[in-house]
Amino acid sequence: MKKSTLALMVLGFLASSTSSQAAEIYNKDGNKLNVYGKVKAMHYLSDDNSKDGDQTYVRFGFKGETQINDQLTGYGQWEAEFSGNKDESSSTTKTRYAFAGLKYANVGSFDYGRSLGALYDVEAWTDMFPEFGGDSSAKTDNFMTKRASGLATLRSTDFFGAIDGLNMTLQYQGKNEGRDVSKQNGDGFGSALTYDFGGSDFQLGGAYTTSDRTDAQQATTRGNGDRADAWATGVKYDANNLYVASMYSETRNMTPISGGFANKTQNFEAVIQYQFDFGLRPSLGYVQQKGKDIENIGDADLVKYIDVGATYYFNKNMSAFVDYKINQLDDNNPLGIKNDDIVALGMVYQF
Template sequence: MKRNLLAIAIPALLVAAGANASIEVWNKDGNKVDFYGRVKAANHITDRGQEGEGDDTSARLGMSGQTQITDGITGYGRWEYEAKAGKDSKHEVRYAFAGLNFGDAGSFDYGRNDGVLKAITAYTDVLPEFGGDAANNNWNVLSARTKAVATYRNNNFFGLSDDLSFALQYADNGDNSLTDYQDKVRGESREAYGANVQWRIFDTGLTAGAGYAQTSNSHNRQSTWTAGVKYDNYNLYLAANYFQSKIKDRWIVTHIATGNTYLSDEKLKGFELVAQYGIDLPVGRITPSLAYVQHKESIDHYHYADGSSSSPRAKYVSLGATYDLNKNFSAIVEYKFNLLDRKDVGAKLNTTNSRGHKENKPGTKDVLGVGLIYQF
């Protein structure tokens, strides 16, 4: 359901919008302002101690606007806020950026926006309730929403082809990646760079894309590359993506038996597969969904608890459905078959801390997500 995006004339907003409809509050003399929002009432049902267990209710409100400056230049902006209404009650400004669109010459904007790699990892970020493991995490560079990003986009390759698009991005003062917390401790900052390219393969319904991003400072460097493909045609949606991240000189592993110490590199890689099919009903439309997700990490000169050289961070099968009663109201259900073992890295990360006994309830349990969504 996340790929039913708000249609806005500005290409940059096509990437970012997240509602099926909007309320137009102003449209006069080349100026247009829309408001949109969403209320999701949802719950994750699983054994206590699992990360994300319980209420997942939230509300979002956003606005997007554009103004005609000249015949060939348009200004635009977007702001979106989310309030969590569950046990955490967290609040976040999800988007806040403004920019200029120059027609065939492309668009440029600055502010809080999606990292440039999310255009590719989002191919599989379409599950009813869960998913988005590659698109929203802190082990990929410029993948999740990121502060202080300047982005150039061109959606038709300078007017030569509507099927070819690309984007370039620069992030000032870091991004969401794993190394960001080290910068805060040291009082340093880092820059990040990224790019993507996408090709809609004629009229086949296929789109292929790839992207690369990196960030570094005086201590280490982190890089991520990703590639994906999706098919969206005749009610059928199929998607796959693969990513690989590498952090140089992050881990120091000491082998007590030998006394050797290694300044090691960490690698994280994974793939995601999704299949969905929309079925029209007398009232509304139902879209069954099936997905498989697997991400692994490995560290040079290191062996994990099970003796292997790598360990899964995420591994599950997802089976669910979205029932759109109309364009404004939906019901969702999704069951996540957790395939992590007790000794996997992801099992520990997927467990909440209970009185210091985190290891007693490893995050290996299945999760059922159910919810209702109203959006405008």
């Protein structure tokens, strides 16, 4: 069946990052500057009063590059998020990305700043739910599992031009102290490999990180080892309007819990979505994180839910969504983690 114009636009959008949909505002003498952003007008429905209510926010950023010579390009990116659900005297702003780097031809790139950790090269494949998802081992400012500070990252496409479809990430993270214990980290290293078999619709990936833990982290009641380690492996298929992905990972002395950190976690995520030609994209997913050998507890689920949702794309800039998080945690779980269901309703405008 011939795809409609809308379906082609939507599929192109889903295959691209937010910044690649940016509006070009300057392009002269080898210098380019794009701006991008989105408004997510969203409301949560839940018996958990801390989650129920308005969740609206705005994100805005720029992505620029400069042509230094025939082979070398400089680039930078910054993105911030602004709360839209608070009164004006208590509105908050946070920096999501802020990095700069150099890219040499089609060989690879190197950048430094606040960006994405190496483990997220694989974890991102299942972080596709309309609102929820991607929250087992991937946590912001938790070593190199998601967005984090002080990252020096070397990325190579097609393994320095030698093997089509084999992409590599090598990463170093500098020490970050003087913040909440759960957000600290010592010096660490990470790596990731993804391979699409030379351009196929099927992709495999694996990632590993290891870091020193700070003195404050080692002094916590739970999870007091001197190193934090994680590994992840994943698979995805993205073709014929169908998206299917799954991810399994494990962490050691890394995942924050009440009283410190889990000695070990086992994490599984899966998602399946289908893009209809008329704009509808239903989504079904599952996320589970099990803590192992927790002091005075033993094994316990930390995250466990089924996710049912759908997004309708009016065009590449405007969409509406609903996402239902069906919590599967026990009512009397030993760590006192809230287990209320949440329904998210919203509309998104982005450019």
